[in-house]
Amino acid sequence: MPASGTKFLALATASALGALLAVTVTPTAEANDGQRATSTDAALLAHAKKVAPLNAVANALGEQGRGAFADTYSDLHVDENGGSVTLLATDNTRAAKLVAAAKHAHPAINTALIRVQHAAYSRKTLDREIDKIFPLGAVKDASKEVYYGATPKADGSGITVEVKPSALRRVKAAQGTRLDGIPVTYVHGKIKTASSWRWNDSRPQIGGDVLVGNARKSGYVAQCTGGIAAENSHGRDYLITAAHCFPNGAGVYGEGGSTPGHWTGSHGKYFGKVTSTKDGWDAQLIDSGLYNGKGFNSDEADTPTGKWYAVNNVAYSYKGQRVCQDGARSFYNHKGVPCDITTSNDDYRYRIQWADGSLHNVRGVQGKGSYCGTEGDSGGLVFVVNDSRRRQARGIVSAGDGPGEIEWTEATDILHSFGLKLNPHQ
Known part of the structure; x- marks a missing residue:
């Protein structure tokens, strides 16, 4: 494990993620996923019913906060136990109009669940400052970079910046406690190290299926998990997984072999080819x-x-908000589908290292819980239970820091960046 203790959630490096696997190609059929289910765990259904009104309110408020009311919207906090949604905003009058606009757009929401709290800065203002010091995408000269992550403070009072430990004292002395007038707190940061499996080797593949292909490090195999299945305007099918898994142009396969969960690294049936990557969303x-x-x-x-x-x-x-994730390696390590994951930070910038050694700045979400995931879950679908038949996509697994923390990038942003939509045909 690296000195930082940070794990990357896609099986492919020798230290943090298990042994690197030599490339072998052994096409072998595997078990199909089965049939679309008509029921699910009773406890999850009860939770889904309990939080549905809260999620409806949060989605409606967030929609306005990202749109016409970006000048005042700062953050949202969903209290699933207390039964309320707190809207943080810079102006009470504008906040009231935001709530009214959300109600107008979604008449069924219960506005009695909403609590309004004052924030010093809007998310738009804080993000603009973060963008200056932590732009998304590839890091061109890592030797000069000292910022490892950044996020708005939970109460909208400023920003927190994660700094390279050896540079923390120097940055504090040089920058002071404000950036362009905005309060800033500097803390030690870590790079999310990365390199790169459910079980299906026949079409159509879905979220949670095992993915195997040549890794970004030459001569090795990467094992990841299928995430969001989507289509373009012509109905062409794509599967979205984590960008750090495979290089552009790589062929992606199922896991070869007759026994699931043995991590052989051998290639099964062909799925498709990697054609596009958005490293700022850790998606391909x-x-x-x-x-x-x-x-x-x-x-x-x-x-x-x-x-x-x-x-x-x-x-x-x-x-x-609580979410689940269907990373294949967690499943075959007898962890099932982890669902005790609570969103702890809904706007988190972090740096991730790919297997080829390159560094990339990513924007996503952080969650914590007793068990959130492990290496090999990369690309797996992050979702919530709507009811006994349907799931709501929230994103794909990107990184983590031990089993109690996970980062994911958001489905809405990913689909928008690729110009795609979900394709639940069958």
């Missing part, structure tokens, strides 16, 4: 070359084994 497209759900279909592999659920809607995550 696998093109099936097929259409209308024949190659990839918007479902996710879940429990019980052999069952799967339609993923037919998408939303952002907000502080306090």
Whole structure:
């Protein structure tokens, strides 16, 4: 494990993530995912019913906060136990209009669940400052970079910047306590190290399926997990997984072998080819070359084994909301589908290292819980349970710091960046 203790959630490096696997190609059929399920765990259904009004309110407020009311919107916090949604805003009058606009756009929401709290700065203002010091995408000269992460403070009072430990004292002395007048706190940072599996080797592949292909480090195999299945305006099928998994142009396969969960690294049946990467969202497209759900279909592999659920809607995550993730390695390590993950930070910039050694700045979400995931879960779908048949996409697994922390990038941003939509055809 690296000195930082940070893990990357895609099986492919020798230290943090397990042994690197020599490239072998052994096409072998594997078990199908099974049938789309009509029921799910009773506790998860009860939780979904309990928080549905809260999530509806949060989605409606967030929609306005990212749109016409970006000048006053700062943050949201969902209290699933207390049954309320706190809207942080810089102006009470504008906040009231934001709530009214959300109600107008979504008449069914219960505005009695909303609490308004004053914030010093809007998210737009804080993000503008963060963008200056932590632009998304590839890091061109890592030797000169001292910022490892950044996020707005939970109460909208300023920003927190994660700094290279050896440079922390120097940065504090040079920058002081404000950036362009905005209060800033500097803390030690870590690089999210990375390099790169549910079990299906026949079409259509879905979220949670095992992915195997040549790694970004030459001569090695990467194992990741399928995430968001989507299509373009012509109905062409794509599967989205983590950008750090495979290089552009790489062929992606199922896991070869007759026994699931043995991590052989051998190639099974061909899925498609990586055709596009958005490193700022840690996301890449696998093109099936097929259409209308024949190659990839918007479902996710879940429990019980052999069952799967339609993923037919998408939303952002907000502080306090619980999510699940269907990383394949967690499943085959007897962790099932981790669902005790609570969103702790809904706007988190962090730096991740790919297997080829390159560094990339990413924008996503952070969650914490007793168990959130492990290496090999990279690219897996992050979702919430809507009901006994449907799931809501929230994003894909990107990185983590031990089993109790996970980072994911958001489904809405990823789909928008690629110009795609979900494709739950079957």
